[in-house]
Amino acid sequence: MKQITFFFLIICCAKSFSQTISSEIKKNNNPIFNGWYADPEGIIFDKTYWVYPTFSAPYEDQVFIDAFSSKDLVTWTKHPKVLDSANVKWAKKAMWAPSIIKNKNKYFMFFGANDIQNDNEIGGIGVAVASKPEGPYKDHLGKPLVDKFHNGAQPIDQFVFRDKDGQCYLIYGGWKHCNIAKLKADFSGFVPFKDKTIFKEITPENYVEGPFMFIRNNKYYFMWSEGGWTGPDYCVAYAIADSPMGPFKRIGKILEQDPKIARGAGHHSVIKDPKSDKYFIVYHRRPLTETKAESRETCIEEMHFDENGFIKPVTITNEGVKAHLLK
Known part of the structure; x- marks a missing residue:
């Protein structure tokens, strides 16, 4: 009888320990999914959260882009290789920093490829298109949309911004320079500004890369990485x-x-709940245990504003955010 009681206690303790571990795993939601991923673009399509990150690996291995979807910001489904260099003949390596936008029932992914270092190399910013958020995405133009250095900006780290009037802009740039350009309605090229220029520099102090823009209370918030x-x-x-x-x-x-x-x-992005004033910042970071440049993981935190509309400093956490359903 004592032996049976002893084994019963062991089983109960093991179950309790298992529940504690499970609770801890559930409690810590950062990183939001497994694997080395960086430069995440977060967006909402049809009451579903989507994150499109860079597959963080040596440049020669960055030949595809995965996507992740979630209904609650906590449980994520992986959609592997939504864009593959096999569908983009000119892209050979360094496919990164995707930016997604829905336009006329199509989904357009703007991406960087080849990490070009001068105007003589092939590569730059491309556009791919799909009929669903999860792809598959195929090359929209058969060539890069931007393949040269303008105003000193390396053609990488693209972000597509839709203004209140529906006009879309490409905001991009590495090497400490940022440009904005007005996109054509079909994303096949650009519309010149009134002074006939196409690329205007909007580089703020200390800018390095990773631009992002959103509107709140009729103000334009421009964010970047330093x-x-x-x-x-x-x-x-x-x-x-x-x-x-x-x-x-x-x-x-x-x-x-x-x-x-x-x-x-x-290198972040921002997701806003369309039914409330809740904002979430999606970003990458390097765990303390890692020393490799590519060892980056995707995380999320809630982002808050003060009474004057300024963004409050974000505290990075292991907990991340609690489940948040879209209504």
């Missing part, structure tokens, strides 16, 4: 203006590393 992507100083800063053209005067950092949690927090 520092070096392989270092602990990587971070996100922002500015506010009355127009997507700026001028953008840097206000300050709102997301950076925490030596107790993770390093190199940056």
Whole structure:
């Protein structure tokens, strides 16, 4: 009898321990999915959250893009290789930083490829199109949309911004320069501005890469990454203006590393719940246990504003966010 009681106690303790572990795993929602992923673009399609990140690996291995979907920001489904270089003849490596937009029942993915270092190399910013968020995406143009350096900006880190009037802009740039250009309605090219220029520089102080823009209370919030992507100083800063053209005067950092949690927090995007004033910032960071440049994971936190509309500094956590369903 004592032996049976002893085994019963062991089973109960094991079950309790298992539930505790399970509870801890559920409690910590960062990273939001497994694997090395960076530069996440978060967006909502048909009451579903989507995240399109860079597959974080050596450049020669970055030949596809995966996507992830969720109904609640906690449980994610992987959609492998929604875009593959096999469907983009000119893309050979370094496919990264996708930006997604829905236009006339089609889904357009803007992406960087080949990490070109000068105007003589083939590559730059491309566009792919699909009939569903999960793809498959195929090359829209058969060539890069932007394949040259304009105003000193390397053609990478593209973001597509739709203004209140429906006009879409391409905002992009590495090497500490950021450009904005007005897209044609079919995303096949650009519409010149009134002064006949196509690419206008809107680079704020300390800008390095990773631009993102959104509108709140009729103000244009322009965000970007500063520092070096392989270092602990990587971070996100922002500015506010009355127009997507700026001028953008840097206000300050709102997301950076925490030596107790993770390093190199940056290259983000923002998701807003369309039915409330809840904002979420999706970003990548490097775990404290990792030293490789490519060892980056995708995380999410809630983002808040003060009474004057300024973004409050974001605390990076292991907990992430609680389940949040779209209504």
